[in-house]
Amino acid sequence: MLKIELDWNASDVSGAWFYPVLTDPLGNDYGPYPFYNSIHYSGCSKPQYFMFENPQPGEWKIEVGAWTGVTGVRNFTITTKTEKEIKMVKREVFMTHNRGIGGPSFVEVYLPEGDTFDTGDVKKVKISVGCTGVNCIKGHGAVTISVPKDKAHLLTDQIDTYFWNAFLCYGTNYEGVQTILTFQKAVEIIVGAFIPAWAGLAQTAMESILDMISWLQTRDYSYGSGPIGPEWTDIDKYEIYSFSYSTGSIYTGYACNRIEVTLPVKLEGRQDIPIHIHIAYTWWDGLYTTKYVGHEETITFKPKPDFHIDVASKKYFYDTDETAKVTIDVTNNRDEDTEIWLGVTFKDPEGNEYDIPLKHAEILKGETKSFDMKWIIDKNRNKIVSTARQQLGKPYEWGAEGPDSFDCSGLIYYSYSQAGINIPRTTAEGYYNNYCDHFSNIESLIAGDLLFVYNTSTSKIEHVGILTANNTVIHASSYYGEVVEEPIKSFWNRFGRIKSQYWPEEKTILGRYEIAVNCWKDAGQTDKYTDDLEWEPIFYVYNLDVVSPTTSSPAIVGDPSNPAEFNAKVSTGLGELGVCLLPTAFKVKIGGKPAKFQIYQIDLNGNYYFKITPPVQDTEGSYDLNISVNTGEISDYDLESNAVIYSTGGNIDVVEVIDRSGSMSGEKIQSAKDSAKLFVDLMRINDSIGVVSYSSSASVNYGLTKITSETIKQDAKNAIDGISAGGYTSIGAGLRAA
Incomplete structure (x- = not known):
């Protein structure tokens, strides 16, 4: 998540309506208008902010528009941050949209000082009601707050208010607005007196807004629900305060209003304290209708933990x-x-x-x-170490391999087998001599590798343990009589890693x-x-992995002096995060030579689709494909050996014949189609492809066509996808059609 705050002074802008538009590195626009991409936008008042759940990294552009037109263009660069770094307590709780005039109206309740407290602390609750365009928030509104008497007390003499209105203030600054408003002071928006509510009926000093308060108590809302429950009626257990505000009739025109009220609450005790809040206001759709809108929310302060x-x-x-x-x-x-x-x-x-x-x-x-x-x-290594840790405290027994007792090599066998690594049951010396690659120092090892004790007197390996990520060793010790984890001592003097052929391919x-x-x-x-x-x-x-082409399914690009383009698919594992890696972060090499490429698609699973133009090579043959990425934070590569074949061998004409009889239903027909499409992918420019299928009779699904581009291949694969199973089997009809 990213929050971008925008502020300015009178020399920056000359208008009263401010409409910033942000453009991300991919050219997508974000802003307050309906035809831009939808994001959280705080409104035209000052300051403004945008909030993005998954921002694109790279250079962004901001264009600030006002009533009189564009006032400036500025460039800036943002980078994504961790969720921890930008954790926010501000929460949007209600939003309505008008019918196309102006921007959205909103209600927000947030805790600027966080939600934890020590007994006796005074914490602030801030309520913001506003709109961002045509005056959607108009007329009168009311706020009701309820706090438990034995846990909290509202400090009514310290309530603070803030008001901003952009009506008729073109060419002036915020201070200038106050001289235009009909009120002597713009911040004096609270017209009701703060006194306890009796029997659920809020008291106010202004008869002109009694209809609003009365409506508040009737719970008759166009949107949302009214306040219900004892927290709004039980004055013996709750302090219940209601007050109203009025923006005045002058603000019913074209304006951007925001009303903010800060309520200080004194908190006592060492338990959770709920604060109940209800906000009501009138809302205009910008064209026809004025409606009553209400929102109720309970926020909870939590005592500071131990x-x-x-x-x-x-x-x-x-x-x-x-x-x-x-x-x-x-x-x-x-x-x-x-x-x-x-x-x-x-x-x-x-x-x-x-x-x-x-x-x-x-x-x-x-x-x-x-x-x-x-x-x-690494998942397998994690499983090895976590399995070994689960055996801590179990007794040492010579020759035992679990699950109730172990000797040193038995613990290795059990922990590795639980991780799916099929090594034989042998001795510590057997593992070192027959199943391990050897290293000269412990710094070359990683968690899950093995530490050995070599006895120089007997010239034998006599003990073995498992290295952890925290530089400890887990081993079944005859000295301690049980499985232990302890710091690494000097007698661990041989270092090994189980050979790669024994490790599973599970990723x-x-x-x-x-x-x-x-x-x-x-x-x-x-x-x-x-x-x-x-x-x-x-x-x-994350992990960068070349999905296609591969060593077993290479791309054939033709003449080394004039190779043809081919497509590649690369996975990253970053789909859930929503990170978009820019094309400039990637490099592609074939046979060690840089290759030009375009990224033509990125899907939600974090897969990237490349169209690669191979470099010219001196001779025919198979060449390695190396695709790498480096953003500073993310750096990885994958090399597929012999994944690109340069060859001027003669072109071929192929007609694929596919059995689509009823006996091929289900997985069989799908496997046949997948194999047929894979073969199409392997064909070269100027080869020819056709597709025939048969059941009781034969069909020409795709006539024999010379492959002049990737589009021809895709057309043939689409024809294959359209084949379905059913009927009897007439292989002769299929062969005659081919």
Whole structure:
């Protein structure tokens, strides 16, 4: 999410109606008009802001328009930020749109100082009612607030108000508006007296707006629902205040109004405190109708937790072969020094959870202590380490391989097999000598690799353990008599990694990962202190992968001196995040030579579709395809060996004959069509393709046609997609038609 705030002074603009239009790096426009892309826009008043859920990275342009025309063009650059960095407490709760004149009207309730408190704190509740074009908010309105008497008190003598109106103020600044308005002071919009409501009927000092207050109590709304429940009627348990405002009849013309009321509330105790708010106002559709509009909302203040927790990843994007590095800051809000056991859990996009060993620490009153965590992203390695951790405390037994007891090599066999890595059951020395690649130092290893103890006296490998991301080792120890996790000591002097042929092809889960942190009172995790972090996004995992062409399904581009274009598909795993990588971030090489390309499509799953113009090569043959991306935050590449074939071999004429009889129904006909389309993809320029299908009789689905472009291939594949199964089998008819 991104918030862009815009502000100016009198020298910047000369008009009263301000309509900024933002243009993203792909040329999409965003702004207050209906024909632009829809985003949150705060209105023509000052300041303005835009809010984007998934902003495009790169250079943006802003064009500021006013009643008198364009006043300026400025360029600026934005980059995406983590959700943690831009977390906001402001929430839009109600919006209506007129019938095409002006912009939307809105009601917002937000907490500028956050929603946590210490007993005795005074916290602000801000209510904003306004419109962004033709005067959709007009006439009178009312606000009612209800707070529980034993927990909160509204400080009526400290209520603050703010009013902005752009009516008839072309060529002037904000201060100049106040001299135009009929009111002596524009900020004096509260015309009712703040007094407790009796029996649910709000009291006001202005008879002219009693009809609005009366209507408020009748709960007769065009939109939404009226206030109901004891919080609006039980004056023994709730302080209930109502007040009204009036913008005056002068503001019913072309104007941009905003009314803001800040309500200070004193909070007591150590429990959640609900604050009930109802806003009512009159709304004009810009053409015909005036309607009453109401919105009710309950916001909740929460007592400050025992511990405040902040989490931050060193990077926001990680590739699948990286180790995530996360810092956790824990602040002690309690009135005393406190001992904690910090528990950390990661969750992948499929909901699988991975626990990190507890961190034990004492945090002084008011102190913030930082904890650094490392976590391996690779799914198989995560499974190895998490499986080994689940065995902590189980007894050591020579020759045992689980699940109730283990020896050192038995723990390796069990942990790896649970991760789908099929290695034989053998000894520590057997794993080192027969199934591992060897490394000279521990720095070359990653989590899930193996540490060995080599006895120089006997010249034998005598022990083995599993390395974790936090530089500890998990092993079944005869010395301790159980499975333990401990810091790495000097006697771990040999280093190995199970050879690649034993690892499954299952890929790491791409997408958003989350983190949960708990401050436990004991190592057994039976009770915990309160904190303010549950599940929170912490980083995204991506991987650039060339889906097509591949080594097994190469692109054939023809003459090395005049190669033909071909299409490629690349996946990134960034679809969920909505990140759009710009074409300038990619590079394509064939046989080590740069290739020109265009990206002609990006889908919602994060797949990119390339049209590649191969470079000229000296000789015929198969060449490697290398596609890379680098944005600074995101950097990866994928190399497909021998994925592009240069060949001037003779062209071929092919007619594909497909059985579409009833016996081919379901998966069979789909598999046949997929294979036929794959063959079409492999054909070259100046080859010819035709398609025939048969059941009881034969059909020519696509006549023999020379391939002069990718369009011909696509037409043939579309004809294949149109084939369906049914009828008897007459293979002879199919062959005769071909």
